[in-house]
Amino acid sequence: MPTRGTGDYAAGMAREQRVYAVVSHPEVRVHVRDLGLACCAVEFASAIGRGLLVPAEPSTSGAAVLVVSGTVTDALAPEVIAAWEALPEPKAAVSFGACSNSGGPYWDSYSVTKGVDRVIPVSTYVPGCPPRPEALVDALVALVVPA
């Protein structure tokens, strides 16, 4: 079992940077670290399971993206900070779903962090409870390909 609050658990989870090609935008490669904390993480898996994102060879350019999906609790917040700090620059964080956007359905809970942006800087907030896997792909593409 991971030790609570040491930063080892989430940093370990996020250490593995995966590279995906975006099927709808074949030229786009995204370097993603997936920090799945609750039900929203299933939609990240679904984006891969449904073939919207496919594993690819790393490209030389491009920022690493930390995707925080699910409920951040105050107990887990140090792990999220550690995962963010473990990412090399350049980097960006995507808050995926209501829980990490604001606390979501648990915004009034004593134990839930009221948005992951209380502990790390967030570049894109994706709405949904959970958001669709397509919304993840759209947000990643928008982040990687400047409009």
Add this chain to the structure above:
Amino acid sequence: MSEIPHQARGAIALDAAACTSCMLCVKECPDWCIHIESHNEEVSEPGARRPRSVAVLDSFTIDWGLCMYCGICVEVCPFDALHWVPEHDYPAPDAQGLRHGIARLEEFGPS
């Protein structure tokens, strides 16, 4: 991109003309996502015994950063002013950007 089912709960569109500012959605939303401001105006009609009081909607905001897409607001609205649309692609660069007012909610349009 794969096709989004037409009944997908992507966003809730507002028909502001149908909204009577009755506040039912505001009260029933389990997450307190909806904020409404309105004022009353008196309308005097010729021959009426007394003026009527009519609520006028000033602002209607849904905070998608909080919303859990349960649909209770859509269900409780007695005037069909809220309805689901499959639109799902509206991330925001800051948390405030997930608060949509009347104009943006009307843009989602009829499904």
